[in-house]
Amino acid sequence: MKWFYILIVFFSLTVDAQILNHKKEFTRQDSLRGSNNEFRNWWNVLHYDIQVEPDFEKRFIKGKNAIQFEITENLSREIIQIDLQEPMNLGKVKLDDVEINSQNIRREGNVYFIKTDKKWKTNSKHILELEFSGNPRVAVQPPWDGGWIFEQDAKGRPFMSVACQGLGASVWFPNKDYQGDEPDLGAKLSMIVPEDLIAIGNGKLVDMNQIDDKLEFVWEVKNPINNYNIIPYIGHYTEIKDAYKGEKGELSLNYWVLDYNREKAEKQFEQTKPMLKSFEKWFGPYPFYEGGYKLVEAPHLGMEHQSAIAYGNHFENGYLGRDLSSSGWGLKWDFILVHESGHEWFGNNITTQDVADMWVHESFTAYSETLHTQELFGIEAGNDYVIGTRMNILNDIPMIGIYGVNQEGSGDIYYKGANMIHTFRHLLEDDDLFLRILRGLNEKFYHQTVTTKQIEDYMSQMSKIDLTEFFNQYLRTTLVPTLEYKIKGDEITYRWTNIVEKFDMPVKVANSDQWLFPTADWKTEKLKSGTEKGFKIDRNFYVKSVKKD
Structure with a gap:
């Protein structure tokens, strides 16, 4: 019983759960972070161009971010909110190549307010250049505790990355840290590192430059991307190349692992193609063919970083060797490879505007485990798996969190959510329709941010069932019918x-x-x-x- 309790607590704080430390009281800082307020709601981010140079020994980083943005409303607004968490500091700021006087920059906790005398016009485009530096928050136990990761690999060499979902990308670089506004045109990440290291980012490697005794690696994503998904990986990597013939043609597969783990990775990552086949069947084409698919070995368990999945499951099946369903089926495949890849559809392709609606990310992704099990071993194996995960359900608080304050709902967004979807599937009694709904969600809301209402309404419309009370029951209460x-x-x-x-x-x-x-x-x-x-x-x-x- 004690072991079971430990497992539940451990998994409830799973790989995406930095904000599951639920608050009962909220501050102005929570509202500034979690809401699309008057300092944010009139401008839309188009692109991030980030450069970072870490100092491993000093646990220090410096860099800059050029934010391209567009004015969406013709309002007389003087103040722009930029998020950058303490103890990081903002340096020189320029708006459209004109430096902002430091007297017009005010800090309030984890937020900077930048005052301008700009006369904004609807649809006009601008560039805000922000220099930053400091000793960022260091993750103590990533990914459950977020921040920069300055670790050593098994050979004692530098191994660096970031895990910041929930905590927010503003833990290390200045941005508009609101989940409802992804950069429409993607992001570029440049990393300057000692020349014996390799730096991996999201998307494709577009440039490399020698800068004195260091190397600059420039990676670029051309699709919208969550801020918390823009992640550097720095270490002694080797690359394994492959390709998958998918629904939209050839998808590049690149596996970046520490040099001494190449042989293990070549064997374990053979699971990638069957996983992609399962998910393309049920969810539609992989959403980021332009950026390719990557698994990148990370100094933590794992995270769904878009087109560059963080992997740290020790090249073994299960969740660190455990079956979270106790059915036996969860040891037949690599949990991190499967679960985090499922987020490419639910979480990265479809992203909720408010983290209170994170059930959309986690419930469908948790159910992806069931669908993959079914594709490999048959429908009863899938049923066994999802029903087995019910032992992890706590029914402590509702799955939908509190809006506007960066607060998720219960950790039940994983397996209560998966069982809710499983119940919906069997309520339909029509797997062809269920498949069309899952694929339809990813088509209708392709590369978009959404609300729970949009998802609920779509499922009601497609199923021709009024699901109002169904969702109220499972999402908004802890009651089991x-x-x-x-x-x-x-x-x-x-x-x-x-x-x-x-x-x-x-x-x-x-x-x-x-x-x-x-x-x-x-x-x-x-x-x-x-x-x-x-x-x-x-x-x-x-x-x-x-x-x-």
């Missing part, structure tokens, strides 16, 4: 309890084609012959049942 029932002869009397108002989801009887249509009121009907003994609800529905005397 409970079927109370009595059996007398061949008749069953039943009703829903532990439900939101108007919840009336039908459920299927196990080992039968009979459906029950419970509401909050008692109703009676005949059971099909043979089902009255050992009566059960189909296990694929995430509900409870209680027999009443």
Whole structure:
């Protein structure tokens, strides 16, 4: 029991969970970070051009970021908010090549307010150049605790990266740290490192330059990208090249691992192509053919960095050798490779505007594990896996968090969310339609930021089922629908309890084609012959049942 509790706590603080330390009270800093406020909502980021030079020994970084942005509203606004977390410092600031006087730059905690006398015009484009430097927050236990990572590899050599989902990219470079505004035209990341090191970034390597006794590696993404996904990886890497013939043609596969792990990686990463085949079937084409697909060995467990997945699962199956479902199926594939890659569709292609809606990222991605298991080993294996993960569900707080303050909901966004989607799938009783809905989500909201309402409405529209109470039940409460029932002869009397108002989801009887249509009121009907003994609800529905005397 103790081991099980430790596992739940460990996984609840999983690879994306730096903001799962839930607050009960919020400050102005939380609102500035989590809301699209009056200092942000009139300009749209088009592109980031970031340069960084780390000093491994001093745990110090310096660099600059040129933000190209567009004015979206014709408003008389003087103040621009730029996020940069303490103890990092902002240096020289230029707007359209004109330096801003330091007297017009004011710091408030993790935010800088920049005052300008610019006369903004709708649709006009501008460039804000920001120099930065300092000793960034160092991650103590990445990726659960975020920040820069200054580690040594097994040979005692520098091994650096960043993990900052939730905490925010402003932990190391100045930006508009709001999840609802991705740079529409992508980002460029230049890293200046000692010439014995290799620096990897998102997208494609577009340039390399010798700068004295150092090398500059320039990587570029041409698609929209979450700020927290823009990540440097610096170490003694070797590259393994491959390609996958996918739905949109040839997709480049590049695996960057520490030089002494090449042989392990060549074997373990053979799982990539079957994973891509599963996900392209269920979710549609890989969303970033332009940037390619990369797995990059990282000094932490893993993270869904777009087109450059952070990998640290020791080249073994399961989650650090564990099966999170206890079904046995979770040891048949590499959890980090599969789960973090699933985020390329849900999290990177489709991104929520507010982290309160992160169930969209995590629930669908957690369910990707089930779909991949099904593709490899059959539908009952997939069912076994997702049902097995129910032991990780806490039902502590709702899955939807608090809006406008950078606050996620429960860690149940993983496996309660996956079981909610599994229930929806079996409610449909039509896997072709379920597949069209999953692929349709990735097509309709391709490279977009969304709200939970958009996702809920789309699923209702496509399924032709009003899912209002379904989502209210599973997303907005901790209540598990409970079927109370009595059996007398061949008749069953039943009703829903532990439900939101108007919840009336039908459920299927196990080992039968009979459906029950419970509401909050008692109703009676005949059971099909043979089902009255050992009566059960189909296990694929995430509900409870209680027999009443």
